[in-house]
Structure formats: C-alpha cells, structure tokens
Amino acid sequence: MGPVARDARVVVGNKLADFGDAVADGTVLFNWSGGRELVREVFLAAPKLAWVHSRFAGLDGILFPELVESAIPLTNGSGVFSPSLAEFSLLAMLYFAKDVPRLRRQQMAGVWGPFDMLPIEGKTVGIVGYGDIGREVALRTKAMGMRVLALKRHAPAAGSDLGPVDEFYETGRLLEMVAGCDYVVVAAPLTAETKHMVGAEVFAAMKREAVLINVGRGPVVDEAALISALRDGSIKGAGLDVFEEEPLPGESPLYGMENVLLSPHCADHHADWLDDAVRFFAAQYGRFVAGEDLLNVVDKKLGY
C-alpha cells in the first residue's frame, strides 16, 4: 500500500476496540472483509468519516440504514473482479456447447466416439444486470461471434459507451429477453428488487437447450426453482459460481448434477486478486487525498 502508507496512519482491526482513538480522527474506512455489524459500529463511532470503500463489488453485505442515509460517499471494488468472471462465463458456455462431461466420460472409458458439438458463434447471450461484469462478458462474447442482449434497470443514457450490445431490455422485459437466449448470464447486484428475480417463470420462458450462468449473487436466482428446471429438463445446464447459501451445504443436489458446472465462489480468485484490490484502493486513496473525483461511487439507495 505504498502510496497510502507514506502519509497516513493505518489502523487494522477485527472489532471496534482494535481501532482505539484512531476512530475519533479517521476520515477513511476501508472495509476489507468486515461484516455489516463491524462496519456499522466503526462508522457510527467515527465522526470525521469522509469516505467508505468496500473491497468487494457486491454491497449486499455492507449496506446499513445509517450509511445509506448519510452523505458520505461509498465506493466499491467493482471492476477488479470482472474479467475473471467473464472468463468463467465463457468457460461455462463452451463447457456445455462442446459437452465436456461427455468428452470426459468417453475419455476415461477409453472410447473414441465423435459427436456433433455446438458452435457458440451465431448463438445469443442475454446478460441480466449490465454493469461492469456484464460489459466484460459482452466484449468477449461479441468477439466469439455471438449476439449480445442485456437487461438494464435504466435505459442507457444517450452517447454512453456501453460496449457491444445488440439490444438493451428494461427490467420488465426479462421474460421476453431470456426466451431468445441460448445462454443467460446473471451478473446483477443483490437488492430487494433482484432477489429471486431469476425464478420458475424465467426457467419456463428459456429454451430447453439454454444454459444459465450465475456470476453475480446467489440469491438473485431462486435455487430451488433452478434445481427443478435442471431436473425436469426445462433448461439444459447451469454454470454457477455463487449460491443462496455459501458454502453450499453438502446435501445440495447441485453437487451431484452432471448438467451443472459448479465453482465454489472462486471464479474471481486468482494469484493477484488481493493485490489488485489493494492497488485499486491505493489509487482511490490518491484521488481522495488530491481532492479528485472518486471512481466507483455507488448509489447507496439502489444498492449498486
């Protein structure tokens, strides 16, 4: 944290008492891995706080009423994780298009059995929740020759560069969008509005050959409805990095399903991911000290 350490007093702690009298003077609260309660306690005890930064992209674990109501800006780590999550999304598409489970079954049985694979070129991907992750997915899938649809709560502002999206859909047109998709990538933040937004109705509207991919937040998808859809063949498969409860309980049927590619919420973990998160904060801190505009200022009321 070079640029921060040179001119700042840095105090690290796991409970309010750890921060001692630094709380009285602290202007910056950087939440690395604290839960909502700890962040709230420190926040309420720190009268000079001028900025809160959360290492994570998702804010559902940090937002509390006093923070939402305050004028203090909250920024997040959005962007640091997006390329990795887009790569996992691509893997999940190709995993099902080329039928990796069948390839492995045949390989391990010593069987030479050519079969028709599916191209992803020319297929349609729909991105539910088009933020930074969605944009990285769009860039990569467009380069694979896919048609890219995206669901966005607000219509894009005129002149905004939102990446290679063929058509935007507003939230009310979710069922219409997924009906035309071969792959649906969920990358929405978790808010009161998005909880279980992808449920039985969505799976019923999707093609039977379509694949659901969730790299956003587990509870955005109704997991019981997803398991039913995977069992009865309403959809072909799922690539999942996030779950309603994490760690996913050992008795979850998702573990044993051949038509699921399951990642234990580590699709955004790579050797440098923690360094990247610190580097991003350090650069933000430089902006804060210089009085420049911060990046990734979130809308605390919307929750992203």
Added chain:
Amino acid sequence: MGPVARDARVVVGNKLADFGDAVADGTVLFNWSGGRELVREVFLAAPKLAWVHSRFAGLDGILFPELVESAIPLTNGSGVFSPSLAEFSLLAMLYFAKDVPRLRRQQMAGVWGPFDMLPIEGKTVGIVGYGDIGREVALRTKAMGMRVLALKRHAPAAGSDLGPVDEFYETGRLLEMVAGCDYVVVAAPLTAETKHMVGAEVFAAMKREAVLINVGRGPVVDEAALISALRDGSIKGAGLDVFEEEPLPGESPLYGMENVLLSPHCADHHADWLDDAVRFFAAQYGRFVAGEDLLNVVDKKLGY
C-alpha cells in the same frame, strides 16, 4: 446443392466404375470423403478435368504426385471449420486455467473448496501455423486480453491484414516463441516439413505451466514425446482434437490422463458442418462457372 444441380450433371460414387462415362466429360472433381487412391484413379481417368475441390481443410490425405505436378487448380474447405476449432482452443485454455478437473472432482465429492484460478487475460498464446484457423484463434484470444504470437513459414506480405497478432516468428524461431507462451496452439497443415515439428525439444522449451493444444493435424505433434512431457510435468496439460493415429487406439495412455482434454476429432463437427461444406462448394462452383477466381486455391507443392 441448388446452384450446382440446376445446370450440371452430378455423378456420385465410391469407386471408379461408379462414375461411368461421366469421367470422360467431367470438368470438376469434388472430393467429399474419398481416399487418395480413389481420387487419383478418377483424376487420371478424366481428361477434361479443370478443377479439383476437397471438402476438407487438410490436404495430406489427397495429394498424389500427378495432382501436384498438374496445372489443374486444387481448392480446399479451409475456413468452414476454423471458428469451431478456435472455440475448442479457447475451451482448452479455460479448462486448464480454471482447473475444470479439480472443479469436477470437488463437485462430485460434495466438497466446497475455493482455490485460486488463473486468468487468461494478460497471458501469452503462440499459434504454430498461422492460416485460417490461426487467425480465428488470434481474433478470439486477443479479445480475451491475451498477447498473441504466431509462427508462419513465410513472413507476412506488407499490407496484408493478418489479424491481431502482436509478433510473427519465422519457422526457425519456434523454440524461442514457445518459451514465452502460456498456451501453444498447433494449427499447422501436415507436410513433410511439419511432421513431428512439435516434439521433445519444443516441450523442453515450453514453460512447465504451459498447455499444448492441437487442432491441426495429429502427426505435426510427436505423440510419444507429448505423453512423456505430460507424465514428467515438462508441461501442464494438453487439449487435443487430433492424433497420430485415428481413431486413437484404446491402449493410448492419453485416454486416462487427467491433464488431457481429449476430443475424438469432432471439434469441428456441428449440426450444420456438412451443410456448410456443401454451401462453400456450391459458391465455389458458381465462381467456376462464371469464370471468376476460385477461393482457397492451395499451393500443391507446399501442401496447403
């Protein structure tokens, strides 16, 4: 074959006698799935032949001396298969980067075990044999944020648009190129020069964390040397669609290896691939009848 059938006599056969007197008048030889001997017999018996088209991209199964020496143009199906092979190459990269074997092992055991995955963004891919397949690989890997190197027998002509390649290497610099690669994609045609071009020396030069991918022709890779390299950890893994002998014999150790993703030469098979091959020929035939330049005229002496 609409555009062909309307104004042409089409005769199909599996042996010379099947073609009857059509051989005497035939101007076009379209090889769909014939072996070298049948193609040679028909070729030698057809005095008016003005064009030979092979459905396949690789020509190692069709070239015979009289065809090589003749002035009759030979065209191939190059291009029809390239996007699918590039998709398989991407799958193989992501398969190893995200450690799909470990994901599946954990999933089937009901174990939640997060681990660090590798990004492919920022990594380097080297393409051995930069033709149509190579170009499709380059387009996709560049969009994933990778550095793209390519080995080409001949330096690219000035002003030629060869796709998003960061650096070209001539054949003599193969070892130098692979030493800097995280992924090596073999997409070279099989000729006397390329046979076993990727062997023990190449594997020794590659990084231990690197992955070899072959979507070109099996014998371009020295398979015994590859198996040794995979066993002793000289390289991390291999994604293979082609083999020295096909079908790959049941006793090949490649079947049982966890660090191999094995496809039985079907990475370019998809529901429409045969239609695509016919459509390409039909369009070529249209050019032939109109006296226009044919596409994909190969250099018979070079073999591609």
